[in-house]
Amino acid sequence: EDQVTQSPEALRLQEGESSSLNCSYTVSGLRGLFWYRQDPGKGPEFLFTLYSAGEEKEKERLKATLTKKESFLHITAPKPEDSATYLCAVTRRDDKIIFGKGTRLHILP
Amino acid sequence: KAGVTQTPRYLIKTRGQQVTLSCSPISGHRSVSWYQQTPGQGLQFLFEYFSETQRNKGNFPGRFSGRQFSNSRSEMNVSTLELGDSALYLCASSSGQRETQYFGPGTRLLVL
Numbered sequence: 001e002d003q004v005t006q007s008p009e010a011l012r013l014q015e016g017e018s019s020s021l022n023c024s025y026t027v028s029g030l031r032g033l034f035w036y037r038q039d040p041g042k043g044p045e046f047l048f049t050l051y052s053a054g055e056e057k058e059k060e061r062l063k064a065t066l067t068k069k070e071s072f073l074h075i076t077a078p079k080p081e082d083s084a085t086y087l088c089a090v091t092r093r094d095d096k097i098i099f100g101k102g103t104r105l106h107i108l109p
Numbered sequence: 110k111a112g113v114t115q116t117p118r119y120l121i122k123t124r125g126q127q128v129t130l131s132c133s134p135i136s137g138h139r140s141v142s143w144y145q146q147t148p149g150q151g152l153q154f155l156f157e158y159f160s161e162t163q164r165n166k167g168n169f170p171g172r173f174s175g176r177q178f179s180n181s182r183s184e185m186n187v188s189t190l191e192l193g194d195s196a197l198y199l200c201a202s203s204s205g206q207r208e209t210q211y212f213g214p215g216t217r218l219l220v221l
Binding site for chain 2: 034036041042043044045046049074087088089094095097098100101102
């Protein structure tokens, strides 16, 4: 069965303490992998799309990477405003999308 | 460019009632997808519409239905509401069949 697993479920970091979030997937026919950020009470906000192993994308303090089995979202020197739930999703070749349950990130000032 | 808008933002219903939620996509976007988000199950795909046709459907019972109008606006209907239908219902739009989806703020439905 296709699935997307994110780890850890929750992560508390001090401001400036870099870390990585993991998204591992088992999908037949991966078409693309997406990262979203979701703040409480709001809809997910698009961050990155990755299509092939080895691909990397960066935006401010965030960097997403993709391998054949997993993706990492690296957060460098995070600030309190980076606190949010980060969601990973994969789309299959039949265009169906599967979301992971997310990682709740809390950055302490 | 205005983002995806959803109405209403909050809704309280009782078991057995039905509800209709509305979504207006980003101007120019022709694909609209609906999702249910709960603390236990996370984000689950309901269905996707493209040019007024349902293109994909998730594993939800027939009580959940939707439609899309010629202006790409979409509605989702849930009939015979159950307590377990309490959730945040999210709509997302994209410009094409395989493009990045942009989400609205959601409609929070509480079923009593």
